[in-house]
């Protein structure tokens with residue numbers, strides 16, 4: 001059974017089909033990349049998977065369960081988590097505290113439960129802190145930075161904090177929308193290494209990315225979309241030789257050069 005299965009998912013805005021009958025799967029322990037020219041519908045696919053936008057048609061299943069009608073919060077609880085294009089740091093909080101904000105949501109007690117058993121609050125807080133530390137270790141943020149103001153960190157380090165926060169939700173699959181945007185080549189290479197590391201621990205990763213060297217180096221499987229439809233899928237090697245893919249990218253500018261280079 002696939003971890004994530006999309007079946008003929010469709011999103012229409014008036015006359016425009018941003019996503020048009022798209023089907024593919026993403027497996028646990030794999031990096032699956034979703035690529036395509038600007039405006040192809042990739043971000044819309046992420047929004048349909050997380051439930052931020054509703055499907056016009058089709059089905060989203062996680063580990064065999066139909067989550068298509070569930071709200072975003074329910075989907076996060078089921079194990080679907082995303083990280084954002086721009087790191088969303090809470091100003092004035094340290095890197096560790098920023099990650100704890102996410103962990104708190106996972107370990108938070110209801111108000112009633114806290115009233116009935118106040119001694120459990122300390123245990124919940126401890127679990128949040130431990131989860132935040134473990135997540136920062138997983139993404140490889142240097143310990144010397146954990147207690148610094150997160151909004152003062154270098155952009156690449158903020159991205160790690162953002163990813164660590166997503167990991168505290170104990171996801172089965174993590175959706176990354178252009179995680180290499182704004183990173184320098186060294187940071188991008190490092191990102192590829194820790195994404196491979198996370199997937200080798202069994203996490204499913206769905207990567208939406210324009211950086212072709214990163215996609216080709218990290219992906220187990222690549223799905224190519226154009227005008228909301230799948231035009232190719234397969235291993236990085238197969239996909240980058242596919243004439244339909246080359247044609248789709250040649251229609252645009254810089255990414256077309258990147259796929260050839």
Ligand SMILES: Nc1ncnc2c1ncn2[C@@H]1O[C@H](COP(=O)(O)OP(=O)(O)OP(=O)(O)O)[C@@H](O)[C@H]1O
Nearest residue numbers: 013016017018036037038039040041042043044045
């Ligand atoms: N809320 C909306 N209302 C109307 N049209 C929309 C809306 N959101 C997206 N679109 C359109 O749907 C299409 C797909 O957009 P989407 O942002 O998903 O593409 P993308 O592949 O993520 O692009 P990029 O690589 O530039 O981020 C585009 O034509 C876009 O203009």
